[in-house]
Amino acid sequence: MLTGSLVALITPMNSSGSVDWKALELLIEYHIQSGTNGLVVAGTTGESVTLTDDELFILLERTLELAAGRIxxxxxxGSNNTAHAKQVAKRICQLGVTAGLSVTPYYNKPTQEGLYQHFAAIGEYSELPQILYxxxxxxxxDLKPExxxxxxxxxxxxxIKEATGDLSRISQLRLLCGEDFALYSGDDLSACEFMLQGGNGVISVxxxxxxxxMSRMSALALAGERELACEIxxxxxxxxxxxxxxxxxxxxxxxxxxxxxxxNADLRLPLTLLSVPAQAIVExxxxxAELI
Incomplete structure (x- = not known):
């Protein structure tokens, strides 16, 4: 079980829209040196929905090569097309990643039974360890605890990466799924408390x-050091x-x-650069946070 601070890694891009491989290498080194416990590549924060399958596989191959087993x-x-998700998960499993992050199907609005069959089909076909999202x-x-x-x-x-921000789900999921099932927060604002209440880590923006x-805060929270974790x-x-x-x-x-x-901060459409008023707020x- 992976624990601690897992980064929802950005995908650095050139102004042309291609992946900036040098920047990716530097980001991987930054996280290894900073104590990040895992890289989550091509999730929401990695702009996965604008990557082609070929780009996804190349991105993962390069990331695995650059990480060289160090993280x-x-x-x-994930996909809202079960057949497509099965094929992608199978290929990813063959590449040798630790696990896949499999988001609930978007737009389709499936029932709970549909969600169950979707994830079961992916796992049966691909044999890829899956973290639900x-x-x-x-x-x-909404993927219900039941x-x-x-x-x-x-x-x-x-x-599961639980990004509802609903802390009451921690106890529900733990009771229903057992101690060996990993619970990750997908909400940075509540992640510290999530871990203090029994979660195993955070997949963090x-x-x-x-x-x-984030690495230090997570380690303290997992150790039950509430005061020090909350200070960070x-x-x-x-x-x-x-x-x-x-x-x-x-x-x-x-x-x-x-x-x-x-x-640079380049993204792929339909996302656009951060607006000038928002830049002042983020700065x-x-x-x-004493980061600049």
């Missing part, structure tokens, strides 16, 4: 720009909030560029 790699592999704010679909319990420990399903602080978390409070002032990953890419972690959050 676990989790690959975004529940983010109703983006998908219009459905997670049906899936937990079956079909290679080993954990904030960690893109505050890797050391409080220093990141504005960053947790303001990195979502516009749609993720618009603000965090701008913040990473402002810190010099990547060359103020970086200053408050």
């Amino acid at each position: 676990p790699i989790i690959a975004g592999c 529940n983010v109703p704010g983006r998908t219009a679909c 459905t997670v319990a049906r899936l937990a420990g079956n079909f290679g399903i080993c954990g 904030t960690a893109n720009v505050a890797a050391k602080l 978390d409080d220093s990141l409070r504005f960053l947790h909030r303001d990195l979502f002032i516009e749609s993720n990953p618009i603000p965090v890419k701008w913040a990473a560029a402002r810190m010099g972690l990547i060359k 103020a959050a970086l200053v408050k």
